[in-house]
Amino acid sequence: MSNITPVRRALISVSDKTGIAEFAKRLSAAGIELVSTGGTAKMLRENGLDVSDVSQITEFPEMMDGRIKTLHPRIHGGLLALRDNREHLDAMREHGIPDIDLLVVNLYPFEATLKRGAAFDECIENIDIGGPAMVRAAAKNYGFVGVVTQPDDYSFVAEEIEKQNGLSKSTKLDLATKAFAMTAAYDSAIARWLGKETNAGSLQQYSIGGHLVDELRYGENPHQSAAFYSTGEDRPGVATARQVQGKALSYNNLNDTDAAYELIAEFDPATPAVAIIKHANPCGVGIDTEILGAYEKAFRCDPVSAFGGIVALNQTVTATAAEKIIKTFTEVVVAPAADDDAIDLFKAKKNLRLLIAGGLPSPDAPGSLIKPLAGGFLVQSRDNRCVTRSDLEVVTKRHPSEQELKDLLFAFKVAKHVKSNAIVYAKDNATVGIGAGQMSRLDSSRIAARKSIDAAEACGLSAPLTEGSVVASDAFFPFADGLLSAAEAGATAVIQPGGSMRDDEVIAAADEAGLAMVFTGVRHFRH
Numbered sequence: 001m002s003n004i005t006p007v008r009r010a011l012i013s014v015s016d017k018t019g020i021a022e023f024a025k026r027l028s029a030a031g032i033e034l035v036s037t038g039g040t041a042k043m044l045r046e047n048g049l050d051v052s053d054v055s056q057i058t059e060f061p062e063m064m065d066g067r068i069k070t071l072h073p074r075i076h077g078g079l080l081a082l083r084d085n086r087e088h089l090d091a092m093r094e095h096g097i098p099d100i101d102l103l104v105v106n107l108y109p110f111e112a113t114l115k116r117g118a119a120f121d122e123c124i125e126n127i128d129i130g131g132p133a134m135v136r137a138a139a140k141n142y143g144f145v146g147v148v149t150q151p152d153d154y155s156f157v158a159e160e161i162e163k164q165n166g167l168s169k170s171t172k173l174d175l176a177t178k179a180f181a182m183t184a185a186y187d188s189a190i191a192r193w194l195g196k197e198t199n200a201g202s203l204q205q206y207s208i209g210g211h212l213v214d215e216l217r218y219g220e221n222p223h224q225s226a227a228f229y230s231t232g233e234d235r236p237g238v239a240t241a242r243q244v245q246g247k248a249l250s251y252n253n254l255n256d257t258d259a260a261y262e263l264i265a266e267f268d269p270a271t272p273a274v275a276i277i278k279h280a281n282p283c284g285v286g287i288d289t290e291i292l293g294a295y296e297k298a299f300r301c302d303p304v305s306a307f308g309g310i311v312a313l314n315q316t317v318t319a320t321a322a323e324k325i326i327k328t329f330t331e332v333v334v335a336p337a338a339d340d341d342a343i344d345l346f347k348a349k350k351n352l353r354l355l356i357a358g359g360l361p362s363p364d365a366p367g368s369l370i371k372p373l374a375g376g377f378l379v380q381s382r383d384n385r386c387v388t389r390s391d392l393e394v395v396t397k398r399h400p401s402e403q404e405l406k407d408l409l410f411a412f413k414v415a416k417h418v419k420s421n422a423i424v425y426a427k428d429n430a431t432v433g434i435g436a437g438q439m440s441r442l443d444s445s446r447i448a449a450r451k452s453i454d455a456a457e458a459c460g461l462s463a464p465l466t467e468g469s470v471v472a473s474d475a476f477f478p479f480a481d482g483l484l485s486a487a488e489a490g491a492t493a494v495i496q497p498g499g500s501m502r503d504d505e506v507i508a509a510a511d512e513a514g515l516a517m518v519f520t521g522v523r524h525f526r527h
Helices: 022-031 038-046 054-058 073-080 086-095 108-115 120-125 129-140 150-162 168-199 251-264 291-302 320-325 342-347 402-415 441-458 481-486 503-512
Strands: 009-014 033-034 051-053 102-106 147-148 211-216 226-230 243-244 273-278 279-285 309-313 330-335 353-356 367-371 378-383 423-426 431-435 471-475 495-496 518-520
Touching: 009 022, 009 038, 009 120, 009 129, 022 033, 022 038, 022 102, 022 150, 033 038, 038 051, 051 054, 054 073, 073 086, 073 129, 086 330, 102 129, 108 120, 108 168, 108 320, 108 518, 129 147, 147 150, 147 168, 150 168, 226 251, 243 342, 251 279, 251 330, 279 402, 279 431, 279 441, 291 309, 291 320, 291 441, 291 481, 320 330, 320 342, 402 423, 402 431, 402 471, 402 495, 423 441, 423 481, 431 441, 441 471, 441 481, 441 495, 471 481, 481 503, 503 518
Parallel strands: 009 033, 009 102, 033 051, 102 147, 309 330, 330 353, 471 495, 495 518
Antiparallel strands: 211 226, 243 353, 273 279, 273 309, 367 378, 423 431, 423 471
16 A cells, blocks of 8 residues: 555544644645535635535535534535445445545634623534544544644645645545544543533543644753643633743743742732742742832842842833842843843843833732643642631740731732742841742751851841741641741741641740740741
């Protein structure tokens, strides 16, 4: 058998009509008979092409508002028949089933319908049935049928047909692989949506689907391959942002930028806030009356680690802030917007990537997080719990002051985005020491205090930045030692979830040290 199979008849039925007229013209010029449905057939005829209706093959009209048009043995027989199987060929002749050698289909725009907030019934009507059925049939029979589901593939498919009067088996296998991936992603989107609509809980099967955004140079390390996919979720961030300038984002850039933008979204968008991220951990966060002041506070926390970091802002990047940011090597700046003067300043740094997200993600919106394991994966809901004053329980003799309360809530928001075990010192709406990812909470506390000393020395100060600060812990203190270490560093108030079997011991130690301490009842592990 020849590796090339001829293409004599093509069935075209597309929702996204991008490039389809030109593609169909090339197919027609190659002597291929065109068969189509409804709006696609009308559009092709308007472009001067001779097209047969599917109903001429099925001898059934389109019916039920278009729900029934291609679901017919004469269509699926033409897609599924094995051309080297005598019984299949006999059945085709007996029942008047014509060969279909090329299927060109893309599906009803279900995800786009969701994104624009359509009503439930409209979303249901945009679930394609006939399209996926044909695509899967053609893909299964790739040895004899080519299936094209992406407009990006029109050009090379037409070129191969023109050059060799047909399609190679390897090309058809590649197209079939894309087709099955497409239908899987399509069904995944529908299942995720219905699960949310019905509060279905954990399903017996869980599938993940996405659309390729970019093939990356490599993953976390040069020997790892990687790609970036979008799920279509309408959440402002790296998947929806517009890159204004700079070279392509790397795997690590994307991961860190996502962490930075999710953190900065915790803060009231009416109050300027800036976070600087390195290796998915914040090395400084600050809020102020102006975006420049917020950046300066964030930078002061750990100016050494800020080198080569990701800067996330919750308001428009101003020229004064941009001028300050570019003084330190920065990988990525991400913000809802940037003014023209700021953009011009960033242009001087060709390697700096500027991302405009257009909005901020909601910190309390639901969502899912997925973590791979050997032989499986874990799925959990997004940590969308936002602690407020009403959640706080004062457990010590001394109550925190008004400023301490503000700083405690600020520090706990940051701790939510620091790898566990997380310790965050804060003062005057700025982090002044962060300890991340240690096996011991005591070690995290000591590291955070040490970093505050280093930052103070860099600023020419004699006292550590933690003097007079508050401290947040993402989980309870299992022993009093971590809390006492924070007191030694100069902290005056503590925020933690509570819940340890030694809470009474820790509270007594706080009282003895003259600390104010509040419990949140909420833990923020981040592994």
